[in-house]
Amino acid sequence: MPSLILVIVIFFSSFTFADEAGLFAAADSEVEAQVELFEFASPEHQKRAIELAKSLRCPQCQNQNLVESNSPIAKDLRLIVFEKINAGQDEQQVIDFMTARYGEFVLYKPSFRLTNALLWLSPILLLIGFILFSLKSVRSSSNQE
Numbered sequence: 001m002p003s004l005i006l007v008i009v010i011f012f013s014s015f016t017f018a019d020e021a022g023l024f025a026a027a028d029s030e031v032e033a034q035v036e037l038f039e040f041a042s043p044e045h046q047k048r049a050i051e052l053a054k055s056l057r058c059p060q061c062q063n064q065n066l067v068e069s070n071s072p073i074a075k076d077l078r079l080i081v082f083e084k085i086n087a088g089q090d091e092q093q094v095i096d097f098m099t100a101r102y103g104e105f106v107l108y109k110p111s112f113r114l115t116n117a118l119l120w121l122s123p124i125l126l127l128i129g130f131i132l133f134s135l136k137s138v139r140s141s142s143n144q145e
Contacts, residue, residue, distance in 0.1 A: 038082045049085035053078050056098055057106050065108070 040046035050067060058069035066078045084094045104110040112120055
C-alpha cells in the first residue's frame with residue numbers, strides 16, 4: 001500500500017514538473033489564431049496546403065502528421081506550409097524547405113538513397129532469409145526420415 005501511494009505522488013509530481021518546465025505549453029495564442037483562421041487565396045491552395053500538411057510528420061509527435069497534431073511545433077509548421085502554398089510555392093519547394101530544416105524524418109515516405117538503403121531493403125532481405133532457412137529446415141528434416 002505505501003508503494004502505491006508513492007507511485008501516485010510521483011505520477012502527479014511529474015505533471016507539476018512538466019507544467020513548470022513548459023513541456024505542455026501550447027503555442028502562443030497569436031500563432032494558434034493565425035493557423036485556425038488562415039485565409040487562402042483560393043480553395044485549390046487550401047486543398048493543396050492541407051494535403052501537404054497531412055503528408056508531413058510532426059517532429060515532436062512522431063506518429064502524427066501536422067494536421068492531426070496540436071503540439072506547438074506542428075502549429076508553427078502548419079502555418080509555414082499554409083503561408084508558402086498561399087504564396088504560390090509548389091509542394092516540392094515546401095518539402096525541400098522542411099527536409100532541409102528537419103531532415104527526412106518529417107516525410108512519411110522518405111526517398112530511396114544509399115544512406116537509407118538498408119532500411120528499405122531489410123524487410124525483403126529478412127523475408128528471403130526466412131524462406132531460405134525454412135526450405136533448408138524442411139529439406140534437412142525430410143533427409144533425416
